[in-house]
């Protein structure tokens with residue numbers, strides 16, 4: 542509930558107060574008080590409870606909804622039900638010798654109120670569908686433009702490319718080399734077929750964790766494509782990059798990944814170190830070419 546919403550509904554609060562005051566005044570003006578001994582306390586309790594609950598629903602609606610058609614319909618329906626309950630409660634305390642129509646009338650607002658409420662709920666349902674649609678569109682927008690990979694939580698390829706281009710510019714100014722590693726899991730397709738996508742996704746997540754554990758805090762790991770990862774090693778010369786690549790490759794090979802059976806993985810890997818004049822795309826192209834060579838049937842790595 543939000544008190545700021547209530548400020549939007551000042552006219553509805555006035556209407557509610559007016560209707561309740563008129564009902565109370567009318568019944569006390571037309572009615573004759575019943576003797577205390579004839580009060581039926583069980584009825585008072587039951588009808589009083591319903592009167593309070595409908596009043597609470599009314600207030601909750603005004604404190605939690607914005608202005609609009611659904612709010613107005615809910616207000617009308619709930620107010621009519623509340624007035625019916627109030628009249629029902631009041632005739633526990635008053636009799637109406639010359640105005641029996643009040644007792645006849647008391648159940649009509651409830652019926653009308655319920656009909657209006659039904660219409661309000663129908664429109665509320667449609668309102669909710671359209672809100673959900675908008676939320677889904679927004680969620681898709683953020684997911685599409687997200688900088689992280691949905692499955693592994695690693696950085697996305699788009700983010701890596703952004704960082705790479707920035708780093709190429711910086712390196713050109715400061716002539717400081719950086720390196721990139723690329724890993725491609727071997728026969729991941731078979732794991733997908735053997736264990737199904739859910740378990741294969743789990744493996745990708747565990748691979749991501751394994752790489753994070755074995756990289757330095759300054760390194761940036763991204764999931765480049767399906768079972769392909771890139772590690773960006775800032776301020777790292779070629780010799781250190783080679784050591785890091787073998788270290789990561791060994792870590793992947795020696796880890797037992799949790800699946801229905803424990804699975805061991807191996808990966809093709811390549812590395813490249815920035816040299817003056819190279820663009821980010823060229824570096825990635827070189828990494829991919831090295832992997833393609835390893836995948837050739839006659840290659841040792843294959």
Ligand SMILES: Nc1nc2c(ncn2[C@@H]2O[C@H](COP(=O)(O)OP(=O)(O)OP(=O)(O)O)[C@@H](O)[C@H]2O)c(=O)[nH]1
Nearest residue numbers: 692725726727728729730731733738741742767768
């Ligand atoms: N579970 C899961 N599988 C994916 C995802 N993205 C791509 N894949 C699957 O990953 C597999 C990659 O297949 P390939 O590129 O042939 O790789 P591979 O089987 O490892 O082949 P080699 O690299 O030559 O050993 C395909 O079966 C894709 O459907 C994903 O997000 N989750």
